[in-house]
Amino acid sequence: MTEATRRERLRAETEREIRQAARALLVERGRDAVTLRAIARELGITAPALYRYYDSHDALLRQLCDDICADMAAALYADLSLETGHVGCKVRAVCRAFRRWALAHPQEFALVFASPRDPLGADQFGSVFLQLAGQLIASNLVATHADDEVPEVLHEDLVRFQQVLVDAVSVHGVQIGEDILNLGKIYHVVQSWVRLYGHVALEVFGRFPFAVSNPEPMFDSMLDQMLTDIGFQEDANS
Amino acid sequence: MTEATRRERLRAETEREIRQAARALLVERGRDAVTLRAIARELGITAPALYRYYDSHDALLRQLCDDICADMAAALYADLSLETGHVGCKVRAVCRAFRRWALAHPQEFALVFASPRDPLGADQFGSVFLQLAGQLIASNLVATHADDEVPEVLHEDLVRFQQVLVDAVSVHGVQIGEDILNLGKIYHVVQSWVRLYGHVALEVFGRFPFAVSNPEPMFDSMLDQMLTDIGFQEDANS
DNA sequence: GAACTCTTGTAAACACCGTTCACTGAAACC
DNA sequence: GGTTTCAGTGAACGGTGTTTACAAGAGTTC
Numbered sequence: 001m002t003e004a005t006r007r008e009r010l011r012a013e014t015e016r017e018i019r020q021a022a023r024a025l026l027v028e029r030g031r032d033a034v035t036l037r038a039i040a041r042e043l044g045i046t047a048p049a050l051y052r053y054y055d056s057h058d059a060l061l062r063q064l065c066d067d068i069c070a071d072m073a074a075a076l077y078a079d080l081s082l083e084t085g086h087v088g089c090k091v092r093a094v095c096r097a098f099r100r101w102a103l104a105h106p107q108e109f110a111l112v113f114a115s116p117r118d119p120l121g122a123d124q125f126g127s128v129f130l131q132l133a134g135q136l137i138a139s140n141l142v143a144t145h146a147d148d149e150v151p152e153v154l155h156e157d158l159v160r161f162q163q164v165l166v167d168a169v170s171v172h173g174v175q176i177g178e179d180i181l182n183l184g185k186i187y188h189v190v191q192s193w194v195r196l197y198g199h200v201a202l203e204v205f206g207r208f209p210f211a212v213s214n215p216e217p218m219f220d221s222m223l224d225q226m227l228t229d230i231g232f233q234e235d236a237n238s
Numbered sequence: 239m240t241e242a243t244r245r246e247r248l249r250a251e252t253e254r255e256i257r258q259a260a261r262a263l264l265v266e267r268g269r270d271a272v273t274l275r276a277i278a279r280e281l282g283i284t285a286p287a288l289y290r291y292y293d294s295h296d297a298l299l300r301q302l303c304d305d306i307c308a309d310m311a312a313a314l315y316a317d318l319s320l321e322t323g324h325v326g327c328k329v330r331a332v333c334r335a336f337r338r339w340a341l342a343h344p345q346e347f348a349l350v351f352a353s354p355r356d357p358l359g360a361d362q363f364g365s366v367f368l369q370l371a372g373q374l375i376a377s378n379l380v381a382t383h384a385d386d387e388v389p390e391v392l393h394e395d396l397v398r399f400q401q402v403l404v405d406a407v408s409v410h411g412v413q414i415g416e417d418i419l420n421l422g423k424i425y426h427v428v429q430s431w432v433r434l435y436g437h438v439a440l441e442v443f444g445r446f447p448f449a450v451s452n453p454e455p456m457f458d459s460m461l462d463q464m465l466t467d468i469g470f471q472e473d474a475n476s
Numbered sequence: 477g478a479a480c481t482c483t484t485g486t487a488a489a490c491a492c493c494g495t496t497c498a499c500t501g502a503a504a505c506c
Numbered sequence: 507g508g509t510t511t512c513a514g515t516g517a518a519c520g521g522t523g524t525t526t527a528c529a530a531g532a533g534t535t536c
Contacts, residue, residue, distance in 0.1 A: 007503060007512080014513085030354075035493060048495075049514045057494060106354045114352035114443055116268075116344045130447060153455040161448035193447065194460060198436020205352055209368060209431065210399035217391040222432065245483075245532060252484090274523065286524075287485050295523060479536080486529075493522060504511070 015053055017043050022064050026107050034061065061111075068108045075101050076128040087139045088227060094132055095196055095223055102200045109204050113197070129193070134169035136230075137185040138176050147183045158183045161190065188230045195226050253291055255281050260302050264345050272299065299349075306346045313339050314366040325377045326465060332370055333434055333461055340438045347442050351435070365406050367431070372407035374468075375423045376414050385421045396421045399428065426468045433464050 021042040025034045036057055040047040054060040079097035083090050102109040150158065162181055169176055199222050202208050203215055212218060259280040263272045274295055278285040292298040317335035321328050340347040388396065400419055407414055437460050440446050441453055450456060 005504075011513080036495090037493065045513090046515060047493090048497090048516085051495080052513055110352065110354050113445055114348065114439065116348050116443060151455055151459050153452055154459060157448065157450050157452055157456065160451075164448045190446070190456075191460065191463070194436040194440060195433055196436075197440055197445070198432040198434075201352065201439055202432060202435055205354060207351055207435070208428070210395065210402045212395050213398075214391055214395055217389055218395065218428075221389050221392060222429065225429070243533080248532095249484085273521085275521075283484095284486060285522090286487090286526090289524075290484060477536100479534100481532100481534075483532075484530090487527090489526080490524085491522100492524105494520095496519085497517090498515100499517100500513105500515075502511105502513090505509080506507100 011053075014043070018050065018053055018060070019063065019067055022060060023067065026064065026111065027105070030107055031111060034064070036060070065112050068105075068112050072101055072105075072108075072112075073128050080128070080132070087136055091132060091136055092223060092227065094128065095226075096219075098129075098196065099200050099203070099219055102204050106204050109200075114201060114205075130165055130168035131172065133189045134165045134174070134176060134181070137165070137181050137189060138169075138174075150183050150187045154187065155183060158186050158190070162186055165189075185231075192226050192230055195222060249291075252281070256288065256291055256298070257301065257305055260298060261305065264302065264349070265343070268345055269349060272302070274298070303350050306343075306350050310336075310339055310343075310346075310350075311366045318366070318370070325374055329370060329374055330461060330465065332366060333464075334457075336367075336434065337438050337441070337457055340442050344442050347438075352439060352443070365409070368403055368406035369410065371427045372403045372412070372414060372419070375403070375419050375427060376407075376412075388421050388425045392425065393421060396424050396428070400424055403427075423469075430464050430468055433460060 018039060021039045022034050025038055025042075036050050037047045039060075040050055050060070054063065076094055076097045079100075080090060080094050083093035102113075162183070165181060165186070166176055199219055203212070203219070256277060259277045260272050263276055263280075274288050275285045277298075278288055288298070292301065314332055314335045317338075318328060318332050321331035340351075400421070403419060403424070404414055437457055441450070441457070
């Protein structure tokens with residue numbers, strides 16, 4: 001187990017502390033408070049020492065994004081594992097978990113999901129959504145959508161997403177045939193992501209055009225509608 | 239016209255230049271480049287002089303947000319005035335204009351619509367949307383939604399939005415009866431805002447789970463679906 | 477026109493920031 | 507034991523928001 005040398009262990013430990021301090025600063029005092037000097041102060045070292053671990057402040061922020069994604073994925077998986085119902089229930093659970101996470105971690109959400117930087121890859125995205133989307137589409141419950149519903153101009157992009165989904169699911173050893181993962185279904189997954197993300201972001205940023213005093217039922221209501229539209233919704237009360 | 243004294247005119251002029259410089263910096267080099275010293279440098283004055291106009295850097299940023307909202311509203315109104323069709327066409331036009339504006343001004347969009355700061359009031363929001371939403375709801379085209387579709391828990395909040403809409407429309411001298419502006423319709427307007435905002439934000443921030451090479455038809459497709467769901471969509475090609 | 481106030485700007489300073497560089501001292505290696 | 511590797515230091519540079527004391531012009535009053 002302890003193959004690593006003493007120096008390597010110390011380095012790993014310090015790196016862990018750096019990430020931890022950066023995360024705490026982001027959560028407690030916002031993005032602008034995540035400064036090299038503040039992190040160093042927390043660890044009891046000086047700012048230039050951090051350059052032994054990260055090339056720049058920006059690189060450290062990127063690492064922070066990755067950490068956040070990983071943590072979010074873990075949180076979603078955790079909530080998902082508590083849900084033992086059929087696929088529809090699982091989708092609902094993971095959507096609710098996403099909202100809950102975003103509201104509990106607004107700074108992290110803003111950094112990862114609403115910053116005009118490089119688009120994040122599928123892996124960084126937290127594979128939870130893709131995993132579940134794949135399973136959802138694969139399940140025969142969503143069989144009402146055919147390819148010809150989807151405008152031809154979108155085919156090229158949706159095929160790309162199809163590949164992303166196949167790859168995401170195959171990581172866990174599951175195989176999906178292209179006939180099951182058709183474009184009509186994929187299109188509806190994209191539409192669902194639009195609504196889920198839209199609702200959560202509006203709520204986190206307080207950008208509904210009126211004061212919302214009771215946001216949770218509003219979200220659940222949107223979710224019901226979404227699940228109905230996507231093609232399976234046996235009962236609205238989960 | 240020139241009631242103002244010479245000093246007042248000079249002050250107004252300087253303030254205008256400050257806003258202009260701040261805006262240019264935001265657009266060209268991002269939020270973090272909007273610095274008091276950079277603005278002052280642009281005007282050929284020193285940074286502390288700016289404190290004669292704004293209490294703090296943060297206050298200046300707030301002003302910047304207001305300016306952006308006003309400009310966006312003007313842009314949307316301009317695009318809207320080019321559309322001479324019925325209400326459905328106007329809604330489509332303003333939604334497209336919103337997307338176009340957001341993509342052309344990503345930094346401004348991020349600042350105004352995706353920052354974890356105080357929620358913006360209805361006026362700051364750019365009254366265009368509310369105006370149009372009011373007109374849309376008032377038109378009998380959207381008559382398919384009844385109040386009992388809407389969960390009771392949401393009534394309180396939707397009534398608040400109802401009031402916001404009535405106020406927004408009445409500013410322009412138009413009166414709407416409560417019977418026409420019913421909760422079912424209002425609910426669908428909120429759902430539409432969720433989808434519109436979600437799609438635009440995902441596109442601006444590059445947060446679709448796959449590379450989108452052809453985003454415009456995807457947006458139009460979403461818009462078609464949205465207009466259909468909201469209850470009026472005579473022909474899909476506008 | 478002189479004296480006065482109000483306003484707008486300046487310069488200097490403080491504490492903070494990211495980043496670079498020459499350096500130390502200890503761990504790791506041969 | 508000598509050498510190399512490397513985490514960490516301290517000083518420095520130019521940048522930031524903000525405060526303070528001060529100057530100089532504009533507007534006002536007598």
